[in-house]
Every structure is written in structure tokens, then in C-alpha cells.
Amino acid sequence: MDMNGKVVLVTGGGSGMGRLACQLMSRRGARVLTFDVNEPGLAETAAGDAGIVTRRLDVTDFAAVDAAVRDAEASLGPVHRVYNAAAIMPLGKLLEQDNATVHRMMAINYGGLVNIAQAALPAMVRRGAGDFISFSSMAGIIPVLMTGGYNASKFAVSAFTEVLWHENRASGVRFACVCPPPVATPLLAQGYATVMPKTIESMPPIEPREVLEAIESALAKGEFWVFPGKGTRTGYLMRRFFPNLIWKDVHKKEGF
Numbered sequence: 001m002d003m004n005g006k007v008v009l010v011t012g013g014g015s016g017m018g019r020l021a022c023q024l025m026s027r028r029g030a031r032v033l034t035f036d037v038n039e040p041g042l043a044e045t046a047a048g049d050a051g052i053v054t055r056r057l058d059v060t061d062f063a064a065v066d067a068a069v070r071d072a073e074a075s076l077g078p079v080h081r082v083y084n085a086a087a088i089m090p091l092g093k094l095l096e097q098d099n100a101t102v103h104r105m106m107a108i109n110y111g112g113l114v115n116i117a118q119a120a121l122p123a124m125v126r127r128g129a130g131d132f133i134s135f136s137s138m139a140g141i142i143p144v145l146m147t148g149g150y151n152a153s154k155f156a157v158s159a160f161t162e163v164l165w166h167e168n169r170a171s172g173v174r175f176a177c178v179c180p181p182p183v184a185t186p187l188l189a190q191g192y193a194t195v196m197p198k199t200i201e202s203m204p205p206i207e208p209r210e211v212l213e214a215i216e217s218a219l220a221k222g223e224f225w226v227f228p229g230k231g232t233r234t235g236y237l238m239r240r241f242f243p244n245l246i247w248k249d250v251h252k253k254e255g256f
């Protein structure tokens with residue numbers, strides 16, 4: 001798609017897939033604005049690329065997100081595309097995870113999406129054009145042991161985005177909810193720093209580029225659900241029709 005001169009807003013652009021989205025969009029001629037709390041990461045994303053504007057911003061702060069989106073619309077122009085990629089992934093058994101961590105994960109992964117949607121989407125819907133991309137995960141489709149807090153936040157992302165799409169399906173805005181398997185980004189280190197389930201460890205991570213390409217191809221085909229990587233669509237169908245088979249395998253792998 002021709003992104004020349006279009007304004008693209010990316011959350012979580014200081015690392016991983018958000019960073020790649022910024023760089024790909026800038027290379028295609030878009031003017032990119034990205035929000036992240038990771039300042040060194042933001043600086044690295046924008047290094048040598050005048051097309052990328054960065055802003056230190058916590059996506060859980062609705063007033064700040066709303067004001068920053070208004071600023072962007074005033075200085076750069078109307079937002080045409082949003083990638084909602086900011087997230088954290090500390091893992092652990094639900095009764096052992098720190099209470100504040102579980103709540104914080106929901107506030108960032110799900111609350112950040114709510115904030116960016118309410119700040120940026122109404123104008124996109126009024127203009128009747130643009131792309132709204134949510135990063136859910138296979139973790140937003142298939143729950144497994146020791147990822148419950150993350151699963152809950154990603155199930156919320158999937159549900160919120162699906163309803164958002166249906167409520168605005170005649171608006172002219174395209175919606176995509178992307179559900180990748182493990183991807184080779186720094187996010188995985190948060191799992192390893194806490195507890196990485198064998199179920200996830202046993203899946204070789206795919207490359208961020210594959211996810212970004214799958215999003216582009218889904219948008220072009222008018223598809224909402226994006227399942228990058230081999231076997232993810234099958235995983236979705238397995239969860240839908242044979243959830244107990246998945247649980248049996250997960251219990252066997254984790255040994256409890």
C-alpha cells in the first residue's frame with residue numbers, strides 16, 4: 001500500500017515489532033510518530049531516520065495519550081494508520097504472581113489499546129479511512145499454564161478489537177487483530193526472566209518481519225484475524241473445537 005505522506009502512529013515503537021513497523025512505514029514514505037516508555041529504545045528506532053518522531057509516553061495515561069494524538073494531528077496531519085504494539089509479558093502461576101504486576105499487565109496491554117482507540121479512532125472513523133492494527137497474540141486465543149495474566153490481557157485485546165471492528169465495519173476504516181506465535185523480540189526475555197513455560201519454549205520463534213508482512217497481506221485481502229507463522233491457524237481451530245486436547249498436551253509438557 002502507498003503510505004507516502006500518510007501519518008502512522010505506533011505504540012511500543014522502542015523495540016521489537018513496533019520498531020520494525022516504524023522503520024518499514026518510514027521507508028514507505030509515511031510520517032511516523034511513536035509512543036514508548038523506553039527512551040534509549042526510541043532513540044535507536046529513530047536514529048538516522050528523519051521520518052520517525054518519538055515521544056516518551058506511557059500508554060496507560062489516557063489524558064497524555066489523548067493530548068499527544070491531538071498534537072500529532074495538528075503538527076503532522078490526520079492519523080491514517082495505528083499499530084497498537086506496546087505490551088509487557090511477565091509470566092508466572094496466577095496465585096504466585098505479584099498482584100500489582102498482573103494489574104499493570106492488563107493496564108498496559110489492554111488499557112493502552114482502549115486509550116489509543118478512544119484517542120485516535122473517532123477522527124479516523126469520521127474521515128472514513130485508515131487502518132487500525134491491534135497486536136493480540138496466540139496467547140489471546142489459547143490459554144496455557146503460567147501465562148494466565150498475559151492470556152487475560154490478550155483475550156481482552158482480541159475481544160475489544162473484534163467488537164470495535166464490528167461496531168465500525170461500515171466506516172471505511174480497516175481493522176486487523178494479529179495473533180502471532182512466539183516472535184524473536186526482546187519481549188520473550190521477560191518470559192525467561194520470570195518463568196517460561198515449556199509449551200512456549202518448544203515453539204521456535206518466527207521473525208518480526210513475517211508478522212509485519214502478514215498484517216499487510218491481511219489488510220489487502222480485507223481479513224480481520226491475522227495468524228502469522230505455520231500452524232497458528234490450526235492452533236486457533238484446535239482451541240475452538242478440541243480445547244481439552246490442547247490442555248492435555250500442556251499439562252504433559254509442564255509436568256503438572
Ligand SMILES: NC(=O)c1ccc[n+]([C@@H]2O[C@H](COP(=O)([O-])OP(=O)(O)OC[C@H]3O[C@@H](n4cnc5c(N)ncnc54)[C@H](O)[C@@H]3O)[C@@H](O)[C@H]2O)c1
Nearest residue numbers: 012015016017036038058059086087135137182183185187
Ligand atoms: N514477541 C512475541 O513473542 C509476541 C508474540 C505474540 C504477540 N506479541 C505482541 O506483539 C506486540 C509487540 O511485542 P514485541 O515482541 O515487539 O515486544 P517488545 O518488548 O520488543 O516491545 C514492546 C514495547 O512496548 C513498550 N511498552 C511497555 N510498556 C509501555 C507503556 N506503559 N507505554 C508505552 N510503551 C510501553 C516497551 O517499552 C517496548 O519497547 C505486543 O503487543 C506483544 O504482546 C509478541
